[in-house]
Amino acid sequence: MKVYLDNNATTRMAPEVLDAMMPFFNDQYGNPSSFHTFGSNLMEYIEKARQQVADLIGADPSEIFFTSGGTESDNTALFFGGETDPEKPGLITSVVEHPAVLKTARYLEQAGHPLGLVKVNSSGSIDLDSLEDLVSGKTGLVSIMKANNETGVIMQIKEAAEITHRAGALFHTDAVQAVGKIPVDVKAEEIDLLSLSAHKFHGPKGIGALYARKGIKLKPFMHGGHQEKGMRSGTYNIAGIVGLGKAAEMARNFISEEALITSALLEKLESGILKGCPGAVIVGTEAVRLPNTATVLFINVESEAILTLIDFAGISVSSGSACSTGSKDPSYVLTSMGISVADANTAIRFSLSMYTSNEEIDYVLQELPPIIEKLRKISPYA
Amino acid sequence: MDHFMNPRNAGELDNPDGHSEVGSPQCGDAMTLDIKVDDDDRIADIKFMTFGCAGAIAAASALTEIAKGMTLEEAGGIKNSQIVEFLGGMPAEKYHCSVMGHDALSEAISNFITKRDATAAAFKEILDEVPTELRNILGDRTISIVHVHPGRVRISNVGTDRQKVAEILEKELQNRIGETVEVRIA
Structure with missing residues (x-):
């Protein structure tokens, strides 16, 4: 049996999404920016997709800019936020951000933008007091992720945005792991800029969007043609955009109906692991988490060894650390929550999707405990 | 694999x-x-x-x-x-x-x-200053060491009262290194 439980890395593209995209790989190959009707007629599909994406996050279509994905959206937002006002060069983000934000922030820090890093508490949520201490009149942008990719912990975005706005700065959220899984409302949560990516919710890879609140005069990150009001040049990836739109439409249905099924399966997986694998610890249980994500510490059992054995059983999951470059880098997300390096190196992440079935969870719960037991037997720590 | x-x-x-x-x-x-x-x-x-x-x-x-x-x-x-x-x-x-x-x-x-060096050193100490009890048994013989292992020492040339010699040496070794070392006589 093959079981895919690495949906925070990427998801299976929905067949409906592929169907929606196919015409644009075949006879509808025109360039939407062309003058002729063969190309320009395609613009309506792009605008429909823009509406579908806007509807998913409570935005106006004019506030949606298509990009190549989460990393580009994050880079655009951070570069813009850092340069929007010379009087406000400061950037603030959190220690648990995805590298697309964290490394960009580090780059901008080297380029002269003072960087502040918000801490997280032991549950994995951002420490709002720490944000309050860091913001000042010199802060240009605060970027806090909506949900963490490793722990699934959902951050207090509205509160963080309020603190940010009181200091007169812009608020960006990397919502790549949240959009399509939980309700996101840019208006209610006072979000100025938001990154999303299609392939995290059953859309195609290589397409995403940046939401920029009306009134924000974004600066282009990609220079060239005039696409996306000159904000994001490059010939329209029409098939990708249509796929993103379709995935967004389907995600609204998932959030309102199917997310409950996924969270029930996650609960079953978690309680089954705790029962079948003595000593297992679920990370971030004190926080509100995504309905699809669980990171488990199998104390005293090394994660990459688990990963390899579980892969042989046909189960795809992931670990926070990788032992490939000569020294193991434990997950900074887990260590910043106060988890020891040794324990962080026992972490396995399970991430479900709307395609995860009850039988698949049963299979994992049957295969996993003997694997953990086998490795525990040869562990000098256990 | x-x-x-x-x-x-x-x-x-x-x-x-x-x-x-x-x-x-x-x-x-x-x-x-x-x-x-x-x-x-x-x-x-x-x-x-x-x-x-x-x-x-x-x-x-x-x-x-x-x-x-x-x-x-x-x-x-x-x-x-x-x-x-x-x-x-x-x-x-x-x-x-x-x-x-x-x-x-x-x-x-x-x-x-x-560990082997420690056993060897302890054994050498005993031979350098043979306890009276052992000297009385050995007479003018000199114990020769055949092999030293951390947990056992093989020796020869101890005369006829082998068991008593082994007992004395094992006790001396235990006192010196705090571990049980078996003395075998070839």
């Missing part, structure tokens, strides 16, 4: 002759290794435990298979390339995973040698 799925020589030995605990606090990887050494200085038995990735487990399994039956000197000279060859290849980025096994083996060997 089989060495990862079914690691050979995993576990611990009772009363090992050499024991080591190595690891990198940096990455949390750790390994213990136990050896039993026979009187020809060959590794008679070897067991390991590890907290490490698949590569580390497979490499440790291969290393212990290679080392078993080797003399300490031979085992100390096992090359990484032998492990890779034994496993039938290994991704280059995983080579470093086998280093921990090497460290563990050489530390277990040095632990064995340290």
